[in-house]
Amino acid sequence: MPSTSSPAGVPAGVPAGVPVGASVSPLPTPDDVMAMLRGVIDPELGSNIVELGMAKRATVAADGRVVITIALTTSGCPLRAQIQRDVRTRIESLPGVTHVKLEWTELNAAEKAGAMAKARWNVRDKAPDTMIPATTRVITVASGKGGVGKSSVTVNLAAALAAKGFTVGVLDADIWGFSVPRMLGVEGRLQGSTDGEKKIEPNERQIGTGRLKIVSMGFLVDDEEDALMWRGLMLNRAVQHFLEDVAWGDLDYLLIDMPPGTGDVAMGLARMLPRAEMIIVTTPAVSAQKVAIRAATMARKSYLRIVGVIENMSSFRCDHGEEYPLFGSGGGEALARDAGVPLLGRIPIESSVASGGDTGEPIALGSGPAADAFRAIADLMVDEAVPPVAMAGCSARLLDAAVAALDAKDAADVGSASATSGSTPPPNG
Secondary structure, three states: OOOOOOOOOOOOOOOOOOOOOOOOOOOOOHHHHHHHHOOOEEOOOOEEOOOOOOEEEEEEOOOOEEEEEEEEOOOOOOOHHHHHHHHHHHHOOOOOOOEEEEEEEEOOHHHHHHHHHHHHHHHHHOOOOOOOOOOOEEEEEEOOOOOOOHHHHHHHHHHHHHHOOOEEEEEEOOOOOOOHHHHHOOOOOOEEOOOOOOOEEOEEEEEOOEEEEEEEHHHOOOOOOOOOOOOHHHHHHHHHHHHHOEOOOOOOEEEEEOOOOOOHHHHHHHHHOOOOEEEEEEOOOHHHHHHHHHHHHHHHHOOOEEEEEEEEEEEEEOOOOOEEOOOOOOHHHHHHHHHOOOEEEEEEEOHHHHHHHHHOOOHHHOOOHHHHHHHHHHHHHHHHHOOOOOOOOOHHHHHHHHHHHHHHHHHHHHHHHHHHHOOOOOOOO
């Protein structure tokens, strides 16, 4: 790195060519320049170019000339002009700087991966506020492709959890392909709250001692056969409204039926709910398993925990007990192994699963091998995989207990004071 010392006869830190004795500002150091560059934000990645590793180095010559090396994610980056303008504006404002020169290069593959990871982490760390309580276990039910029964798994797990006495939210984030209302047997348009909060009230269904709270685009269209021809930004906004503008109230679990694949909604939810966890649904077919691993990759890149894998439509068992793997075998186990997560369970092929979805009576509330499988997975979720948040020892519960104790003490003090004031006063001395 070139020295910032001045030529002979010129005081250190003073640009060359300036008369001795003139009032000048000292030269900035390379560290000063890099610190100023922290104010230059990559508009696409949402973080400053120093943190992203894009600002490689800075040198300051004795005459006040500053040379900065900046690496872009791609040499043809369309945001280069904006970054250049922002860098020049900030560095030219430093006292002592006479000229700014930018040298451009490109991040290598490892540096690009690091920059993207840092950007995703920053987005995760600045998640917007939602109406989902902090104590709610948020579980996205995802798949790499459509047709694997993801929505069926979502509603049956929700019903099984509600049957255990939990309050479970169900968010139908498959905006185009909404099916949750029919599968849960719930109808009626979403209504606004009556308490003046201007929030949307979810539709509800009581199951035993538990309760389902359901939000879906299916509650907002006139006919379930209506086609929503929306682009990615509108889909994301719809899901954002469901998270920010719905009065969910207390929830033990929120299950989110994701659209297939790893598109706009999946990325948006990872940003809006960074504490979410993911269950991946696949079928036994190797082709489905190879596609589903993409959902696992997206979760890892978005810093989401993967709870496990559920293999749906695993096999068909006939009346005499023989099993037939109609869609192959081993896909769920292979996916779980590749993703490094547990296989939570296998759901057999039964016509009652489909008929329950058509009539709005989830098979998890009935009987049979599929019902048993769903209930077993729900038990595993509650007992091990994603247990409900226990509030007994947390700071919120301790604070409530402390406030209650102080209130009791205040009440006791008031009672004691009242009793004293009602007694015979002592005689005057």
